[in-house]
Protein backbone atom coordinates (compact mmCIF):
# COMPACT_ATOMS: atom_id res chain seq x y z
CA UNK A 579 0.00 0.00 0.00
CA UNK A 580 1.29 3.48 -0.91
CA UNK A 581 2.17 5.96 1.84
CA UNK A 582 1.27 8.88 -0.43
CA UNK A 583 -1.28 11.17 1.19
CA UNK A 584 -4.69 10.91 -0.46
CA UNK A 585 -6.07 14.12 -1.95
CA UNK A 586 -9.60 15.03 -0.85
CA UNK A 587 -10.51 15.07 -4.54
CA UNK A 588 -9.88 11.31 -4.71
CA UNK A 589 -12.56 10.53 -2.12
CA UNK A 590 -16.20 10.41 -3.21
CA UNK A 591 -18.64 12.00 -0.76
CA UNK A 592 -21.71 9.84 -0.20
CA UNK A 593 -25.17 11.18 0.57
CA UNK A 594 -28.46 9.53 1.38
CA UNK A 595 -31.87 10.83 0.35
CA UNK A 596 -35.35 9.90 1.50
CA UNK A 597 -37.63 11.00 -1.33
CA UNK A 598 -37.60 12.08 -4.98
CA UNK A 599 -37.73 15.15 -7.22
CA UNK A 600 -34.48 16.51 -5.85
CA UNK A 601 -33.85 18.41 -9.09
CA UNK A 602 -36.35 20.97 -7.73
CA UNK A 603 -33.77 21.90 -5.11
CA UNK A 604 -30.99 22.35 -7.66
CA UNK A 605 -33.33 24.47 -9.77
CA UNK A 606 -34.34 26.60 -6.77
CA UNK A 607 -30.69 27.20 -5.90
CA UNK A 608 -29.89 28.22 -9.47
CA UNK A 609 -32.85 30.61 -9.48
CA UNK A 610 -31.60 32.22 -6.27
CA UNK A 611 -28.70 33.75 -8.19
CA UNK A 612 -28.70 37.48 -7.59
CA UNK A 613 -30.84 37.13 -4.45
CA UNK A 614 -29.03 38.27 -1.33
CA UNK A 615 -28.60 35.92 1.65
CA UNK A 616 -27.55 32.43 2.67
CA UNK A 617 -28.84 29.19 1.16
CA UNK A 618 -30.42 27.10 3.92
CA UNK A 619 -31.71 23.60 4.52
CA UNK A 620 -33.78 22.94 7.64
CA UNK A 621 -33.63 19.19 8.35
CA UNK A 622 -30.48 17.76 6.79
CA UNK A 623 -30.53 14.00 7.62
CA UNK A 624 -27.85 12.39 5.40
CA UNK A 625 -27.22 15.51 3.35
CA UNK A 626 -28.78 14.51 0.00
CA UNK A 627 -31.00 17.60 -0.21
CA UNK A 628 -28.21 19.97 0.73
CA UNK A 629 -25.96 18.36 -1.88
CA UNK A 630 -28.53 19.23 -4.58
CA UNK A 631 -28.74 22.82 -3.34
CA UNK A 632 -24.94 23.07 -3.37
CA UNK A 633 -24.85 21.65 -6.91
CA UNK A 634 -27.19 24.42 -8.06
CA UNK A 635 -25.10 27.11 -6.37
CA UNK A 636 -21.91 25.74 -7.92
CA UNK A 637 -23.50 25.39 -11.37
CA UNK A 638 -24.67 29.00 -11.28
CA UNK A 639 -21.36 30.36 -10.00
CA UNK A 640 -22.62 31.49 -6.58
CA UNK A 641 -19.89 29.84 -4.52
CA UNK A 642 -17.97 30.51 -2.36
CA UNK A 643 -19.60 33.95 -1.95
CA UNK A 644 -23.03 32.71 -0.88
CA UNK A 645 -22.82 30.98 2.53
CA UNK A 646 -24.70 27.71 2.99
CA UNK A 647 -26.35 26.81 6.31
CA UNK A 648 -27.58 23.41 7.49
CA UNK A 649 -29.88 23.31 10.55
CA UNK A 650 -30.59 19.98 12.27
CA UNK A 651 -30.48 18.90 15.94
CA UNK A 652 -30.09 15.12 15.31
CA UNK A 653 -29.72 13.40 18.75
CA UNK A 654 -32.56 10.91 18.11
CA UNK A 655 -35.07 13.27 19.70
CA UNK A 656 -38.85 12.91 19.46
CA UNK A 657 -39.76 14.50 16.19
CA UNK A 658 -43.19 15.67 15.02
CA UNK A 659 -43.12 14.91 11.32
CA UNK A 660 -46.62 15.65 10.06
CA UNK A 661 -50.33 14.96 10.56
CA UNK A 662 -49.97 11.43 9.14
CA UNK A 663 -46.83 10.16 10.89
CA UNK A 664 -47.33 12.23 14.07
CA UNK A 665 -44.56 12.20 16.68
CA UNK A 666 -41.91 9.54 17.20
CA UNK A 667 -38.23 8.75 16.94
CA UNK A 668 -36.69 8.03 13.57
CA UNK A 669 -33.06 7.18 12.94
CA UNK A 670 -31.79 10.78 13.14
CA UNK A 671 -29.03 9.97 15.60
CA UNK A 672 -25.76 11.66 16.45
CA UNK A 673 -24.02 8.84 14.54
CA UNK A 674 -25.98 9.94 11.48
CA UNK A 675 -24.89 13.53 12.17
CA UNK A 676 -21.22 12.54 12.25
CA UNK A 677 -21.39 10.54 9.00
CA UNK A 678 -23.29 13.35 7.32
CA UNK A 679 -20.85 16.01 8.50
CA UNK A 680 -17.84 14.05 7.19
CA UNK A 681 -19.43 13.82 3.77
CA UNK A 682 -20.83 17.36 3.68
CA UNK A 683 -17.60 19.05 4.72
CA UNK A 684 -15.66 16.85 2.27
CA UNK A 685 -18.04 17.83 -0.54
CA UNK A 686 -17.91 21.50 0.42
CA UNK A 687 -14.11 21.47 0.33
CA UNK A 688 -14.15 19.78 -3.06
CA UNK A 689 -16.63 22.37 -4.39
CA UNK A 690 -15.21 25.39 -2.53
CA UNK A 691 -18.38 26.10 -0.58
CA UNK A 692 -18.52 28.20 2.59
CA UNK A 693 -20.67 25.86 4.73
CA UNK A 694 -21.87 26.22 8.33
CA UNK A 695 -23.68 23.49 10.22
CA UNK A 696 -25.95 24.38 13.16
CA UNK A 697 -26.80 21.40 15.36
CA UNK A 698 -29.95 23.07 16.59
CA UNK A 699 -33.68 22.83 16.10
CA UNK A 700 -35.00 25.38 13.63
CA UNK A 701 -36.82 27.29 16.39
CA UNK A 702 -33.62 27.49 18.48
CA UNK A 703 -31.69 28.70 15.45
CA UNK A 704 -34.13 31.53 14.70
CA UNK A 705 -34.35 32.54 18.36
CA UNK A 706 -30.61 32.51 18.99
CA UNK A 707 -29.63 34.05 15.66
CA UNK A 708 -32.61 36.41 15.45
CA UNK A 709 -30.40 39.31 14.40
CA UNK A 710 -28.27 37.24 12.01
CA UNK A 711 -25.31 34.87 11.87
CA UNK A 712 -21.73 36.19 11.97
CA UNK A 713 -19.88 34.77 8.96
CA UNK A 714 -16.17 35.05 8.39
CA UNK A 715 -14.67 35.09 4.88
CA UNK A 716 -11.82 37.58 4.52
CA UNK A 717 -13.90 39.84 6.76
CA UNK A 718 -16.73 39.53 9.23
CA UNK A 719 -20.27 40.02 8.01
CA UNK A 720 -23.67 39.50 9.59
CA UNK A 721 -25.95 37.30 7.49
CA UNK A 722 -29.60 38.03 8.25
CA UNK A 723 -31.09 37.35 4.84
CA UNK A 724 -31.95 34.00 3.27
CA UNK A 725 -32.07 33.61 -0.51
CA UNK A 726 -33.25 29.99 -0.78
CA UNK A 727 -34.64 27.85 2.04
CA UNK A 728 -35.60 24.17 1.97
CA UNK A 729 -37.99 23.33 4.83
CA UNK A 730 -37.51 19.61 5.55
CA UNK A 731 -37.66 19.46 9.36
CA UNK A 732 -41.01 19.24 11.21
CA UNK A 733 -43.62 20.03 8.57
CA UNK A 734 -45.74 22.22 10.83
CA UNK A 735 -42.78 24.52 11.48
CA UNK A 736 -42.63 25.85 7.95
CA UNK A 737 -45.83 27.85 8.62
CA UNK A 738 -44.37 29.07 11.90
CA UNK A 739 -41.06 30.14 10.44
CA UNK A 740 -42.14 31.57 7.12
CA UNK A 741 -43.20 34.93 8.55
CA UNK A 742 -39.72 35.25 10.08
CA UNK A 743 -38.12 34.65 6.71
CA UNK A 744 -40.47 36.33 4.30
CA UNK A 745 -39.41 39.66 2.86
CA UNK A 746 -35.98 39.18 4.42
CA UNK A 747 -34.71 39.05 0.86
CA UNK A 748 -36.23 40.29 -2.40
CA UNK A 749 -36.87 37.36 -4.75
CA UNK A 750 -36.31 34.78 -2.01
CA UNK A 751 -37.26 31.16 -2.86
CA UNK A 752 -38.84 28.91 -0.24
CA UNK A 753 -39.21 25.17 -0.87
CA UNK A 754 -41.30 22.98 1.42
CA UNK A 755 -40.55 19.25 1.61
CA UNK A 756 -43.67 18.56 -0.46
CA UNK A 757 -41.53 20.36 -3.05
CA UNK A 758 -43.89 23.19 -3.81
CA UNK A 759 -42.18 26.51 -4.41
CA UNK A 760 -43.60 29.79 -3.10
Ligand SMILES: C[S@@+](CC[C@H](N)C(=O)[O-])C[C@H]1O[C@@H](n2cnc3c(N)ncnc32)[C@H](O)[C@@H]1O
Nearest residue numbers: 595596621622623627650652670699700730731
Ligand atom coordinates in the same frame (compact mmCIF):
# COMPACT_ATOMS: atom_id res chain seq x y z
C1 LIG B 1 -37.08 14.13 6.44
S1 LIG B 1 -35.48 14.30 7.22
C2 LIG B 1 -34.63 15.44 6.15
C3 LIG B 1 -34.26 14.86 4.80
C4 LIG B 1 -33.24 15.64 4.00
N1 LIG B 1 -33.58 17.04 3.85
C5 LIG B 1 -33.09 15.02 2.63
O1 LIG B 1 -33.42 15.69 1.64
O2 LIG B 1 -32.60 13.89 2.54
C6 LIG B 1 -35.89 15.31 8.60
C7 LIG B 1 -34.73 15.87 9.38
O3 LIG B 1 -35.25 16.90 10.24
C8 LIG B 1 -34.50 16.92 11.42
N2 LIG B 1 -35.23 17.65 12.46
C9 LIG B 1 -36.07 17.17 13.42
N3 LIG B 1 -36.55 18.18 14.16
C10 LIG B 1 -36.01 19.32 13.65
C11 LIG B 1 -36.14 20.69 13.98
N4 LIG B 1 -36.93 21.12 14.96
N5 LIG B 1 -35.41 21.59 13.26
C12 LIG B 1 -34.62 21.19 12.24
N6 LIG B 1 -34.48 19.91 11.86
C13 LIG B 1 -35.18 18.99 12.55
C14 LIG B 1 -34.25 15.45 11.72
O4 LIG B 1 -33.16 15.29 12.62
C15 LIG B 1 -34.01 14.89 10.31
O5 LIG B 1 -32.63 14.84 10.01
